[in-house]
Amino acid sequence: MISATARRALLAQNRQLLRSQFTPIVGGRARWAATSSSGTPPESVYVPGGPVYKGSVNDPTPFPTPSKAHGSHHWAFERLLAAGLVPLTGVAFVTSGSHYPVLDGVLALSLIVHSHIGFDSVVVDYLDTRKKPVIGQVAKWGLRAATTAALVGVYQFNTNDIGLTELIAKVWTA
Amino acid sequence: MLAVRAVGLRPAIRASGISVMALRATSRGVKTESITTTDQRSILDKQRLNRPSSPHMTIYEPQITWYGSIAHRITGVGLSVGMYAFFLSYLAAPVAGIPFDSSAVVELVHGLPEWAKVAGKTVFAFPFAYHSLNGVRHLTWDSTKLLSNAAVTRSGYAVIAGAIISTAALVMM
Numbered sequence: 179m180i181s182a183t184a185r186r187a188l189l190a191q192n193r194q195l196l197r198s199q200f201t202p203i204v205g206g207r208a209r210w211a212a213t214s215s216s217g218t219p220p221e222s223v224y225v226p227g228g229p230v231y232k233g234s235v236n237d238p239t240p241f242p243t244p245s246k247a248h249g250s251h252h253w254a255f256e257r258l259l260a261a262g263l264v265p266l267t268g269v270a271f272v273t274s275g276s277h278y279p280v281l282d283g284v285l286a287l288s289l290i291v292h293s294h295i296g297f298d299s300v301v302v303d304y305l306d307t308r309k310k311p312v313i314g315q316v317a318k319w320g321l322r323a324a325t326t327a328a329l330v331g332v333y334q335f336n337t338n339d340i341g342l343t344e345l346i347a348k349v350w351t352a
Numbered sequence: 353m354l355a356v357r358a359v360g361l362r363p364a365i366r367a368s369g370i371s372v373m374a375l376r377a378t379s380r381g382v383k384t385e386s387i388t389t390t391d392q393r394s395i396l397d398k399q400r401l402n403r404p405s406s407p408h409m410t411i412y413e414p415q416i417t418w419y420g421s422i423a424h425r426i427t428g429v430g431l432s433v434g435m436y437a438f439f440l441s442y443l444a445a446p447v448a449g450i451p452f453d454s455s456a457v458v459e460l461v462h463g464l465p466e467w468a469k470v471a472g473k474t475v476f477a478f479p480f481a482y483h484s485l486n487g488v489r490h491l492t493w494d495s496t497k498l499l500s501n502a503a504v505t506r507s508g509y510a511v512i513a514g515a516i517i518s519t520a521a522l523v524m525m
C-alpha cells in the first residue's frame with residue numbers, strides 16, 4: 179500500500195504522460211502546421227479531416243477549388259441580370275422594336291444569357307460530371323454550343339429581320 | 353508505459369515477446385485474399401446496384417414551396433427551349449431549304465382557327481407570367497425579405513393568382 183502523497187504523484191505523472199501522447203485531430207492549416215516540416219502551405223488548405231487521397235472506397239467527396247468567378251460573382255451577376263430583365267421587359271411591352279433596335283437587341287441578349295444560366299443550373303443539378311461523367315460533359319458542352327448558336331441567331335434575326343419584340347407583337351395579334 | 357505496479361500473467365507474456373495472435377493464426381479456419389482497390393470498388397458498386405432505395409419524391413407531401421419551385425424551373429426551361437428552338441431554326445432554315453422567317457411564322461399563325469390562337473397564346477402567356485412573377489418572388493428572397501414560412505406560403509399563392517390574372521390579360525391583348 180503506497181502513501182497518499184506518493185499516490186498523488188503517480189496520478190499526476192500518468193496524466194502528464196497521457197496528455198503528451200494525445201494529439202487532437204485537426205484539419206486544414208492547423209493540421210499542416212502541426213505535422214508538416216516543409217516550407218510553403220499546400221494550395222487549397224480547406225480540406226476537412228485532412229488531404230484527399232484519390233483511389234479507394236473510403237474517399238470523401240472531393241470539393242471544388244474555391245473561386246469567386248464560379249461562386250459569389252456568378253451569383254451576383256445572375257441576380258443583377260434577372261433584376262434587369264424586369265424593367266427591360268416592361269419597356270419592350272410599351273415600345274416598338276423597330277423604333278428602338280438597340281433596346282431590342284439588349285433584351286434578346288439578356289434573355290439568352292438568362293436562359294443559359296438557367297439551363298446550366300439544370301445541367302449541374304441533374305447531369306453533374308461527378309456522377310455522370312460522359313453525359314455530363316456532353317450536356318455541358320452541348321449547352322455552350324447551343325447558346326453560341328442562339329446568340330448568332332439572335333444577331334441575324336434582329337439585323338436581317340424584324341427583331342424579337344416586333345415578332346412577338348405581330349404573332350400575338352396575327 | 354504508465355507508472356503503475358504491474359500484476360498478473362498478461363504483462364509477463366507481453367514482456368517475454370511471445371505473440372498470442374501468431375499462435376492463434378496457425379489454427380484459423382478462415383481464408384482471406386487480397387484484391388486491388390479498383391476491384392474492391394467494382395464489387396461495392398455491383399452490390400450497391402442490388403440494394404433497394406427508400407422512396408423520396410414519390411412520398412413527399414405536396415407543398416407550395418417545392419411545387420412552386422419546380423414549376424418555376426419547368427416554366428423557365430419550357431420558355432427557353434422554345435426561344436432557343438426558334439433562333440436555331442432561323443439559322444438552320446436556309447440550310448435545310450425550309451422558308452422560316454418572321455413573315456412565314458406570322459402567316460402560319462394567321463391561318464390557324466380562333467380556338468388554336470387562344471390556346472397557343474395561353475400556352476405561352478401562362479408560363480411567362482408565372483415565371484416572371486415567381487422570379488420577382490425569388491429576388492425578394494435574395495434581398496432577405498418575406499422569408500418566414502407564412503410569408504412564403506402567402507406569396508406563393510399570390511404569385512399563382514397573379515399569373516392567372518396576367519394570363520387572362522395577356523391573352524385578351
